[in-house]
Amino acid sequence: MATPTIESPRSGRVSPGYSRTPGSRGNFEMVAWLFMRLSGAILVVLIFVHLYVNLVAGDGISGIDFGFVAGKWADPVWQIWDLTLLWLSMLHGTNGIRVIINDYAEKNSTRMWLKGVLYTSTVVIVVLGTLVIFTFDPCPVIDGVAHVADYCPAP
Amino acid sequence: MPKTLTKSLTPAGTLYRGREGQWSWVAHRITGVVIFFFLLVHVLDTSLVRVSPEAYDAVIASYKNPIMGLGELGLVAAIVFHAFNGIRVILVDFWKKGPKYHRQMLWSVIGLWAVVMIAFSIRHLSHVFGG
């Protein structure tokens, strides 16, 4: 029996039988592929420093409380660090899940629903996280009661 | 033989043979999904700093127990593997000799991962169980 040959995956044209969305989508998939690698390389640095500072240095995880977060976000460097981490990891993760949905959900409607939920969650989390970083107040006054901490002005 | 595609003409076996390349891909995919769902929760709980110091401290205090401590260890293990194996994937794609050494690189990933995780476990578990 003749063994059928399998075309090299890089031979260009995707056989129509393997394409769920007929028609050209430009080079979006190539840009997404490149983005996964670029963002991944940057995320290594962002995440390892994040984990070291929060879980290894000082008192490690025992040292985490409101004051720890306030201390970090008093410094614009950590604000920008965490903001970049938030955006890059959410975009990287969202694109990764998008690829996985495309791989396993065979019905058009299932894929549409799953991706709808995915993109909605992404927007909610990215907007919420960004707002929190920029509107954070280390010394909040809640119901007229000022937060007491050594880095806050005496009420 | 007629020129119609029949079952007998489909390739024998599968493209993937379940070796290092495929298992590392499975692990990369699973760790990626786990980290993503953790990240959603992580942004939500951190957002409590915007509600009140007490709200944030209450949730953080509820994490300070051995079960969560082991969960944190597992998450770090997943992230460190995904990070190192991600670098390996990038090298396979962009480095001329990447595809040739992909298997050796996987063992380096596993070795580095083990070293980092042993060091981190000592540090983290001493906080979790040492009070």
Ligand code: HEM
């Ligand atoms: C630590 C640095 C990271 C590096 C170096 C990295 C690297 C990569 C690379 C190169 C890919 C593409 C794999 C492919 O196209 O075959 C990928 C996929 C993926 N990553 Fe990451 N990543 C990192 C962090 C993260 C984070 C923080 C998340 C979660 C928010 C994440 C979630 C995913 C997911 C879900 C996929 C898709 C997996 C698949 O398609 O099988 N990654 N990662």
